[in-house]
Amino acid sequence: MIAAKLWWRLARRQESQRLITALAVIAFAATTAAVLTVLGGLGAFQARPESELYVTLALVATAILIIPVITLGGAAARLSISRRNERFAALRLAGATSGQVGAIAVIDAAVQAVAGAVAGVVLYLIALPGVAQLRFQGRSFQLAELWVGPGVLALTLLAIVVLAVASAAFSLAAVVISPLGVARRVSPKKLSLIRAVFFVLAFTAWLVITRVVNGDLAVPVMITFLIICFAVVNLVGPFVLGLIGRIAANRAKNVPALLAARRLVDDPKSAWRSVAGVTLATFVAGLLSIAPGMAAGADAAEEPSLAYLSQDLLTGALVTVIIAALLAAVSSGVNQAAKVLDHRDQYRMLRLAGTPIEVLSAARLRETWLPLGASLAIAVCCSLVIVAPFGIMLIGASPAGPLLFGGGLVLSVTLVMAAVLASQPLLHKAAAI
Structure with a gap:
């Protein structure tokens, strides 16, 4: 009470x-x-x-x-x-x-x-x-x-x-x-290498089970491991961003670059959360980019119940990508705004110390681009590993495959940058002195 x-x-x-x-x-x-x-x-x-x-x-x-x-x-x-x-x-x-x-x-x-x-x-x-x-x-x-x-x-x-x-x-x-x-x-502890170990083990296990598991167990086992693979992407993401932050901090040649790198080192989990939504949306787009190729091969289906399978595969893939994109849009907007509000005391102190607002804006853009580039690279590589057992060539079997994959990448970048621009007024308000 x-x-x-x-x-x-x-x-x-x-x-x-x-x-x-x-x-x-x-x-x-x-x-x-x-x-x-x-x-x-x-x-x-x-x-x-x-x-x-x-x-x-x-x-x-x-x-x-x-x-x-x-x-x-x-x-x-x-x-x-x-x-x-x-x-x-x-x-x-x-x-x-x-x-x-x-x-x-x-x-x-x-x-x-x-x-x-x-x-x-x-x-x-x-x-x-x-x-x-x-x-x-x-x-x-x-x-x-x-x-x-x-x-x-x-x-x-x-x-x-x-x-x-x-x-x-x-x-x-x-x-x-x-x-x-x-x-x-006090700065948080460094993230353990065990995250990367789990990541490698999960994707290695996926490549193995897709080749050896068959029969009635194939579908539930593959779905389970697919969920695990998605989960370990979230696990390894902050670890990778922490490494990139330390490398960027050692090579920084100006104030915006140093500020952005130090923020990544200080809180890689927060940096990952700001791009996790679009990373997973890109992962989804890459995974489903084989659906158009599978749909093209389904046209010859003779069973009446599968007469619409070709079109339905395309529709289902698009609906899934759209839902993932909407979740990513909300995630990007919410997390970018929250990051500004979280750091407003730091922004205000930097302004009081004489840091121009342009420098803070440039640092924020770098703080976004660094994890975004790394996360998209992770998403692309992971999606290619997931579709490899079914045939990476399926992505190019239909013109819609590369369009779906490339569209996911473009959409991810657009969503994050739109969220950054939309929350820019919050930065000016937070840094006001």
């Missing part, structure tokens, strides 16, 4: 946190809407007769989108970690117990998640008529087919809240263990 009252008082007086709260709610809403839309489509195929292949393809699409969805949800829960942790560290140093601080953090995350999840349900309901117009197997969907039902709806809302609470609790560990370290802004 004491923690709840304290949270309410803090929430009412923290006007500077309202934008961060709004960004978190937007991210949770997009996450919820995407989950419900994907599950609704999967359920619709499961209810149709003679659609086992379509159910399998829908499961693959669902697996592909699981990690981008979880990534966005986790990012929403961890928005403005440094500023929130500074506030909680101050409470700990003022005498609040770790239990009280933990309860406040959980309440804060849960309230944002509930608000975002409810907004996401509204978005899902609004999108249903549009999604129903998609044609698969020669006909469009009925609204009733795409409705997930109250049980799935409740479980999805619960999962979103649990994800938010778990992420917030995990990020709070530093405050509970060492509030003075947080208050003094």
Whole structure:
């Protein structure tokens, strides 16, 4: 009860946190809407007769989108970690117990998640008529087919809240263990090489299992390892950015380059979160770039139930890429704005020290380009490894394949740079003196 009252008082007086709260709610809403839309489509195929292949393809699409969805949800829960942790560290140093601080953090995350999840349900309901117009197997969907039902709806809302609470609790560990370290802004520890080891093992395992596993176990095993491969991309990303940051810092020849490199070294996880959405969107585009080639080879199908398979493969690939791109757009916009708000004290101090706003803007652009270039390279290489067992040549088997792959790359760069430009006024406001 004491923690709840304290949270309410803090929430009412923290006007500077309202934008961060709004960004978190937007991210949770997009996450919820995407989950419900994907599950609704999967359920619709499961209810149709003679659609086992379509159910399998829908499961693959669902697996592909699981990690981008979880990534966005986790990012929403961890928005403005440094500023929130500074506030909680101050409470700990003022005498609040770790239990009280933990309860406040959980309440804060849960309230944002509930608000975002409810907004996401509204978005899902609004999108249903549009999604129903998609044609698969020669006909469009009925609204009733795409409705997930109250049980799935409740479980999805619960999962979103649990994800938010778990992420917030995990990020709070530093405050509970060492509030003075947080208050003094002690740099985090270097990321372990074990991340790269897991990355290599996961993709090596993928290449092996796609060759040796067959029969009824092939589909579930491959889907499981596909999810693992997507997950380890998120695991290795911050490690790679930390290495690039240290290399860039040693070779920096001007102030913007040094500032950008030092930020990467100081917090590679935050840098990765700002590009994780577009990285995974590019990964999805690269993986699905073989769909047009597979569709071209499906034209000769003789079974009546597969008469529309060629067109449906193209439609499904485009829908999956669009959902991934929308998640990436929300992720980029939310994280870029949050990064500016997180660093506003640093920006203000640099301005007071005489740093021109142009230098800060240039450093921010470099801070974006460095992880973006590295993340796109990771995404391209990983997607090529994933499609290798099926034949990389399938990408070029249809003109739509390279267009899908290249379009994913262009879209990724466009989304990130649009997010940077859209949040530029926040930089000027944050650095105002």
